[in-house]
Amino acid sequence: MRDAPVPAVPARLSVPRHCALLCGALVLVTSCGWGMGDDGDGSGAPPGAPTGVTAAAGSATTVHVMWNAVDGVETYEVYRGGTLVKEVEASDRMVDVTRLRPSTAYAFTVRARDADGRLGPRSQEVRATTPAAVAGDDSAPTRPADARGRAAGSRAVQLSWSAATDDRGVVSYDVYQGATKVHSVGGGQTAAVVTGLRAGTRYSFTVRARDAADNVSPASATVRLTTSGSDDGRATAPTALRAASRLADGAYYIDLSWVPPRTDGLVTEYQVHLDGRPATSLVYGADAPRDRAEYSFYAGPEAGVTHRVRVRARLSDGTWGGFSAERKVTLGGGR
Incomplete structure (x- = not known):
């Protein structure tokens, strides 16, 4: 970003x-x-439940959770089952849940908290299963090739790339906007849509492949795209x-x-x-x-x-x- x-x-x-x-x-x-x-007088309704929640294994010990923005929110709380595992700023809307067990199914929900401390309801539950651990794997996947993309209107871009290879298999692909990780998809996917962008703005994206042992590939070639429309500021x-x-x-x-x-x-x-x-x-x-x-x-x-x-x-x-x-x-x- x-x-x-x-x-x-x-x-x-x-x-x-x-x-x-x-x-x-x-x-x-x-x-x-x-x-x-003044952050408010406590009146009004608490924030709503986050929508669009997804969870995908990033490695044998991590799961990447994402969701859509909720208006008027200061922080989000991410739960694994009934346990709070992460609290993130409103601008993030994504998190890597770490220190998980290989070959294990997990359920996640997200709640929004506003500046007055009011906590909204839980999102719909989503599930992800971590892959098996691979002992002695210290080889990173190859660099994703043929990275390309196009603007999809004024607020989103579509990215695609060729599959990377790994001696034990690619588990996920991480998408970076500038130096910031903004998206993650499963190892079987070679495309992603990045949303929440600004009209008439130029962005740079790269993609990295990750295996079950958390070895990360070199970055793909940079994809530079400008969203359509105009932004008068x-x-x-x-x-x-x-x-x-x-x-x-x-x-x-x-x-x-x-x-x-x-x-x-x-x-x-x-x-x-x-x-x-x-x-x-x-x-x-x-x-x-x-x-x-x-x-x-x-x-x-x-x-x-x-x-x-x-x-x-x-x-x-x-x-x-x-x-x-x-x-x-x-x-x-x-x-």
């Missing part, structure tokens, strides 16, 4: 409560009153951007606030552009704001200087979303 071009930025923050960085001629100092917002852009200047300790600061875009998964990274150029990249941890984000930086000691500022978010597929509306702010002049 990392194919869209990413502008170089002078510095990146792993956001603490107080932070500073040097960006060209400007020193940007976080005044970090991060807007965490409005659906993925931060909204309600506000910019104001303030005087503190003999210098001017620019205070920003915005509403995060409503996309699949939690947005944990933003890029601030100042006067048409990247100024800084802000990286949050698990406490990324959901309702309104805030950021403040040093802009200089001289009043009357006007700056243009806008913000964009890195989405869960690794690409940058659209820019917010641009705001002008004059130092010493308020908004």
